[in-house]
Amino acid sequence: MDIHRAGSRPTGRANLAYFTGTVWQDPIIESPPPARAVALRVAFEPGARTNWHTHPFGQTIHVLSGVGRAQVWGGPVREIRPGDTVWFAAGEKHWHGAAPDSQMVHLAIQEALDGRTADWLEPVSEADYDGRPQDGVD
Known part of the structure; x- marks a missing residue:
């Protein structure tokens, strides 16, 4: 058993090559092999978002606070x-982030393939980001 005490691992700024705006990440778990689970708490400042990306085994995000946006390609x-859970299928091109006037915090849960959890693509255009959001409920 491993216990990581609260505050024992520092909050880090997300890699600017993969995000627009200010995004902070707190590690939750990067499980040792043969397990593949990786989870992060991700805090997006208003207007911040990921680039387009995919995940080899898919991704679950669970919104903890604020208002966010998400989109799959096309x-x-x-x-x-808050309380919404979103599943992105393996290989599904997507992005997610905060609304223009609200921060958003979510848990991101995915599995690693050969140490890789995501394939990062191009930034989200302002036109895509500014699209009129629809209610997220299916």
């Missing part, structure tokens, strides 16, 4: 709120 921008 689909509408969707609004997400």
Whole structure:
């Protein structure tokens, strides 16, 4: 058993090559092999977002606070709120982040393939980000 005490691992600024705006990450777990689970608490300042990206085994995000946006390639921008859980299928091109006027914090849970949890692509255009969001509920 490993216990990581609260505050024992520093909050880090997300890699600027993969995000627009200010994003902070707190590690939750990077499980040792043969397990593949990786989880982070991710805090997006208003207007901040990921680049387009995919995950080899898919990704779950669970919104903890604030108002966010998410979109899959070719689909509408969707609004997400606290308590919402979003599943992105393996290889599904998508992005997620905060709304223009609200911060958003979510848990991000994914599995690693050969140490890689994501394939990072191009930044989200302002036109895509500014698309009128639809209610996130299916």
